[in-house]
Amino acid sequence: MADDPDRIPVATQLRNNFLTGVIICAPLAITIWLTFGFIRWADSWVKPYIPARYNPENYLNIAMPGLGMVIAVVLITMIGFLGKNLIGRSIVSFGESILHRMPLVRTVYKSLKQIFETVLKEQSTSFKKCGLIEFPSPGTWALVFISGNAKGEIAARLGEEGEELVSVFLAPTPVPTAGFLMFVPRSKIVMLDMTPEEGARLLISGGLLAPDYKPKAAQPVAVPQILNPRSGT
Incomplete structure (x- = not known):
């Protein structure tokens, strides 16, 4: 056989x-x-x-x-x-004032505090959205994580009138722990519905673990009624 x-x-x-x-x-x-x-x-x-x-x-x-x-x-x-009440804030402020007087310690403390406040603050928008930008050339798209609006000197020097700059993090594949911090006009970003966790899985897997996508159903368009000129209804 x-x-x-x-x-x-x-x-x-x-x-x-x-x-x-x-x-x-x-x-x-x-x-x-x-x-x-x-x-x-x-x-x-x-x-x-x-x-x-x-x-x-x-x-x-x-x-x-x-x-x-x-x-x-x-x-x-x-x-x-x-730490949220008056006495606690006073104690924290006193301790921070001591740390700010130490040349090396104050630099480390300020940097770490800023990182934790950015990541853990409840109202922070850091890394809560994913998007696409044209990189490294037009017609080629790269996945980025949205970290927030550009602020300070960068926003003042690069932001044009009526054009808002957004800071994004461009991570490499398959290890998304290093990458590039880029400032892109909001109009150049294609916002995605996937979560940062789904975007990270997509990067780590090299595009193999693409999240499921269900397009949002189109809202029905209301059709205006045509009045009957004879009946007036």
């Missing part, structure tokens, strides 16, 4: 099954490893400072992974709550 030309060899089937298993198991294993690694790192920073009489592990005689992280989250939340 002649071999079936459509039959897949056993070695190919085993290889495909192995690759499918890797695709399923690798992300799960890496996620678990990173999660427990972060928990252990947080515990190593917080647990040494917990008094023995307040440490529940001494009473239960069992290890409690994540205890340090939970305590750190609670303390950070309390500090944030206290």
